[in-house]
Every structure is written in structure tokens, then in C-alpha cells.
Amino acid sequence: MGNWVAIVDDDVANLTVASHILYKEQLKVSAFRSGKELLLFLNHNRPDLVLLDVHMPELDGFATLAAIRAQDALDGLPVIFLTGDEDIGTEAKGLAAGAEDFIKKPFVPEILLLRVKHTIELARLRSDLASEVERKTNEIIMQHEQIRNLSIAAETDQMTGLLNKVSAQEAISQRCREVGGILMMIDLDSFKLINDIYGHNAGDRILIRFAEIIRSAIRTTDLAGRMGGDEFVAFCENMKDESVINEKSRYINDEIVAFAKDFLGDDLTVPLGASIGAVVCPDEGRDFLTLYKKADEALYSVKRSGKHGCAFYWESRRPNVGFAASGSSHAMAILEEREGAPEALVLSFEQFRLVYRLLVRLNRNYTIRTAFILFTISGPQEQAAAATDRFCKIVAASLRSSDAVAKSSANQCMVLLLHTDIQYGETVAARMVKNWHHAGDTYGCDVEYEIEIL
Numbered sequence: 001m002g003n004w005v006a007i008v009d010d011d012v013a014n015l016t017v018a019s020h021i022l023y024k025e026q027l028k029v030s031a032f033r034s035g036k037e038l039l040l041f042l043n044h045n046r047p048d049l050v051l052l053d054v055h056m057p058e059l060d061g062f063a064t065l066a067a068i069r070a071q072d073a074l075d076g077l078p079v080i081f082l083t084g085d086e087d088i089g090t091e092a093k094g095l096a097a098g099a100e101d102f103i104k105k106p107f108v109p110e111i112l113l114l115r116v117k118h119t120i121e122l123a124r125l126r127s128d129l130a131s132e133v134e135r136k137t138n139e140i141i142m143q144h145e146q147i148r149n150l151s152i153a154a155e156t157d158q159m160t161g162l163l164n165k166v167s168a169q170e171a172i173s174q175r176c177r178e179v180g181g182i183l184m185m186i187d188l189d190s191f192k193l194i195n196d197i198y199g200h201n202a203g204d205r206i207l208i209r210f211a212e213i214i215r216s217a218i219r220t221t222d223l224a225g226r227m228g229g230d231e232f233v234a235f236c237e238n239m240k241d242e243s244v245i246n247e248k249s250r251y252i253n254d255e256i257v258a259f260a261k262d263f264l265g266d267d268l269t270v271p272l273g274a275s276i277g278a279v280v281c282p283d284e285g286r287d288f289l290t291l292y293k294k295a296d297e298a299l300y301s302v303k304r305s306g307k308h309g310c311a312f313y314w315e316s317r318r319p320n321v322g323f324a325a326s327g328s329s330h331a332m333a334i335l336e337e338r339e340g341a342p343e344a345l346v347l348s349f350e351q352f353r354l355v356y357r358l359l360v361r362l363n364r365n366y367t368i369r370t371a372f373i374l375f376t377i378s379g380p381q382e383q384a385a386a387a388t389d390r391f392c393k394i395v396a397a398s399l400r401s402s403d404a405v406a407k408s409s410a411n412q413c414m415v416l417l418l419h420t421d422i423q424y425g426e427t428v429a430a431r432m433v434k435n436w437h438h439a440g441d442t443y444g445c446d447v448e449y450e451i452e453i454l
Contacts, residue, residue, distance in 0.1 A: 003120050004028040006045075008038045008064070009053040009082060014105060018051060018082075021109045022116065035064030042074060048120045051103070054083040054090060062097055069098050076130075078123040080115060157226040159204060160211030168225025172235045173288040175223065176281045181237035182245055183288075185277040185295040186214060186252070188230035189307045189350075193270045194260075206260060206272075213255045217248045233292075240280055242312055249276045249310035266381060269409040271349045273308035275299055284315060306348030344399035344415075346392075352406035352414060359416065363454050370454040371417040371425035374408075375432070379445030384411040387443040394439055395432050425451045 005027050009015050015031045022029050030047065032038045036059055038050065050068070054061040061081055068074050081094045084105040091102050100119050103112055155167035163171060175181065188210050195203040207230065214224050214232055224234040236245070252274045260272050277299025279291050298313040305311075347355065359370050375395070377388045392413045396405045404416040415432075417425055429449045436442065 004047040005049045005051060005116060006030045006038060006047040007051045008032045008035060010056045017107055021112055025113055035059035038064060039067055049116060050079045051082055052079050054081050065097050065099060076127060078119050080119055160208055160226050162211050163225035165227045168233055169288055171223050175235055175237055176286050176288055179237045180281050181235055182239045183279050183281060183291045183295050184234045185299045186232040186234060187275045187299060189273045189275055190271050191230035198264055209259050210256055213252055217251055245278050246310050253308050275302040275307045276310040277302060278310060279313045284313060307350055343401060344396045344403040344405045346396050347404055347406045349406050349408050352404060355404055359454055369419055369421060371420040372452045372454060373415040373425060373429050373449055375413040375447055375449045377411045377445050377447050383443040384445050387445040388413060390441045391436050394436050398432060398435055422451060422453055
């Protein structure tokens with residue numbers, strides 16, 4: 001059986017004639033005597049066409065058509081009005097209401113068949129066209145989405161999800177030209193040690209989390225990017241307050257240390273943290289590379305001061321450190337300590353490492369005989385941390401001014417004794433332990449040490 005036609009007419013004779021004409025042409029026919037019967041039928045069926053009488057009791061053709069057009073499920077269902085009316089106004093009203101065509105009664109079989117077949121074919125073409133348009137539209141949307149994703153991928157650092165070096169420079173350059181703000185260079189301190197000690201997989205996880213922390217420290221309207229390795233940048237627009245950036249620095253440092261200890265263990269000895277160099281735009285310029293270099297100089301000052309902090313570059317605040325050709329005495333005076341230093345030189349871990357490396361280099365050409373001592377405080381975590389702080393102070397006060405001391409982790413302290421042999425180093429180490437015990441602030445902890453001669 002071919003196409004399906006529903007016929008509605010309160011006149012049984014008309015139903016019979018129309019059904020006979022259509023059935024002879026292999027069309028499936030469903031006949032109804034009222035609009036209500038048709039609407040009930042359409043709740044569960046979808047014919048290809050409805051032939052609808054205009055004049056019927058209770059619910060006429062116009063009301064029935066309005067009910068059909070009100071249902072989304074029947075969208076696109078073609079309806080042809082059947083009428084014996086000669087009034088042109090009736091036909092105009094029907095077409096305006098959404099009817100596809102009119103067929104006059106009594107029926108002319110050839111006209112009835114042609115209009116039914118043409119209307120069904122036209123409706124099918126419209127449906128096919130709509131489907132094709134929808135398919136093409138979805139295809140274009142998918143292509144645009146793929147292009148957008150490719151564009152995002154080209155602009156994004158694959159590991160961290162932040163802007164990559166090129167796109168970060170371009171985006172921040174544009175912001176610097178258009179608005180003011182603060183450019184930050186952010187360096188993940190001691191990251192190489194994470195890779196060396198815990199492996200690159202752990203290092204990658206630290207980097208990913210570090211990027212997440214940077215993103216959470218700035219606003220959604222601000223920019224952040226990875227310049228490569230453990231170096232990042234961020235731009236906070238319409239901002240000049242140094243205290244806000246200092247607070248962000250504390251937040252970033254606290255969060256990355258907390259995560260690292262949770263991820264790698266509370267006994268983490270690597271001095272992980274963040275150093276930040278910042279510069280204000282447009283006060284220090286609008287060119288990205290100029291600002292970047294100034295932020296880098298500020299970052300370097302943080303590194304020199306022991307890392308894990310923030311510094312701003314201000315051209316107006318830069319000290320005049322230029323000297324005349326004969327001004328070596330003046331230069332040395334600036335480099336010297338301002339007051340006498342009767343006790344050992346207390347250094348940060350990074351400063352201690354630089355001194356250690358210098359002594360190793362010197363020892364290749366000269367006999368320096370430097371003793372390296374590593375003290376380890378054992379005990380409950382909180383007590384050991386407090387005991388280590390106290391121990392470092394006692395050691396610094398007990399050593400010569402030519403020696404150096406640094407706290408290397410929560411429960412370890414390192415010492416460099418210049419011009420020392422192993423025997424004297426043992427004597428000094430034992431004295432340090434004795435002084436610590438005599439001071440009484442051991443917090444119930446104990447101390448062990450190891451000695452090496454460089």
C-alpha cells in the first residue's frame with residue numbers, strides 16, 4: 001500500500017467517493033466523520049496528508065486545522081481543505097490558516113488524485129530539504145567546532161592548559177597596549193630537583209598543579225601562560241596595588257608546598273616554591289618585551305634574596321650602583337656587611353648551595369679543606385621542626401664568622417667549616433650537639449650528623 005491519506009467529512013457519501021478514488025490508486029485511506037475523531041487518531045498516527053472538510057458541526061475545519069498546527073509533533077503535516085463553497089474569502093482564510101490547497105466538491109477524480117499526489121510529493125521534498133539543511137548545518141557546526149578546537153590547541157600549552165609562549169606573548173602584548181595592569185614572571189623554584197629525585201612523571205604532576213594554582217590566583221578576565229619549562233607569566237589588568245600581588249605570591253607558595261607534601265610526602269626536602277618578578281604597565285612601559293625584561297630583573301632579585309617571594313621593578317627606585325674607574329673602595333664598601341658579624345654566616349638553602357659550589361670549584365685548584373656537616377633532627381614532625389629551628393640558631397652562634405650554616409629542610413641543618421680537617425670537624429659537630437642539649441630546648445628530639453671533607 002502506498003501513501004497514507006486521512007479524510008474528514010461529516011457527509012458519508014463524500015467519504016465513500018473520496019476513499020474509493022484514492023484506494024483505486026493504491027493509497028491507504030483512513031476516514032473520519034468529525035474533527036475530534038481526526039485529532040484522536042493523530043495522537044498516535046502520522047498520515048502523509050489530511051483531506052479536511054471546511055464545514056462540519058461542533059469542530060469545523062478551521063478549528064481542527066488550528067489544533068493540528070498547535071502540536072509540534074504534527075509539524076509539517078500537509079492539510080488540503082475540502083469545500084463546496086464558491087466564496088473566495090473562504091479559500092483565502094484557509095490558506096492563511098496553513099492549508100496547502102483547496103479541492104472543490106463534488107470531486108473530480110483526476111483533480112483529486114493530482115492534487116493529493118502533488119501535495120504529498122511537495123511535503124516530502126520539503127521534509128527532505130529540511131533534513132538536508134539540518135544535516136549540512138550540523139556538519140558546518142562540527143567543522144567550525146573542529147577549527148575552534150584546533151585553534152585552541154595551537155594557542156594552548158598541551159600539559160598545563162594555559163596559553164603557550166607565543167600566544168601568551170601576543171595576548172599580553174595586546175592587553176599592555178590597550179589597558180594597564182601588572183605583568184608577573186613566575187618561576188617554580190627547585191623544580192629540577194623534583195625531576196631528579198622523584199622522576200619526570202611526578203614533575204609533570206607538580207607542573208600541572210602549579211598551573212592550576214596560578215589560574216586560581218588570578219581573575220577569569222586575566223591572562224596566564226607557560227613560557228617553557230618551569231617559567232610562567234600572568235597579566236592582571238587594571239591593577240597597580242603591590243600588596244595584592246604580594247598576597248597572590250603567598251597564596252601560590254602556600255598552595256604548591258601543601259600540594260607537594262600531600263603528593264610526595266610530608267618528609268619532602270626539596271625547597272619547592274615560587275619566585276615572582278612583577279612590573280606595572282604603563283608606568284614602566286607598554287611594550288611586552290620591555291616589561292618582560294624588567295619583570296625578569298625583579299625575579300632575579302627574588303632569587304638572590306633566597307627565593308619564595310615577590311619583588312617589583314621600579315625604575316625610579318633602582319639604586320645607583322655604577323662606579324668610577326677608581327672607585328673600587330667604594331664598590332667594596334657597598335658589598336661589605338654593614339656591621340661586624342661575630343657568628344657564622346646564616347644563609348638560605350639557595351645561597352648555601354652557591355657558596356658550596358664555589359668552594360668545590362676552589363678546591364679543584366687550591367687546598368681549602370672544607371668540612372661539610374649534615375645534622376638531622378629526629379622526632380615527631382612538629383617537635384622536630386621547632387627543634388631544628390632552635391638548633392640552627394645555636395649552631396650559628398657557636399661557629400666562627402668564616403663558617404656558614406643553612407636550614408635545608410624541616411628537620412635538617414647544613415654547615416660549612418673552612419680550613420678544617422675531619423678530626424676538627426668531628427670535634428665541632430660534637431660540640432654543637434652538646435650545646436644544643438645544654439640549651440634545654442630539644443623538644444624531646446635527638447640529633448645525628450654526617451661529615452665529609454670537600
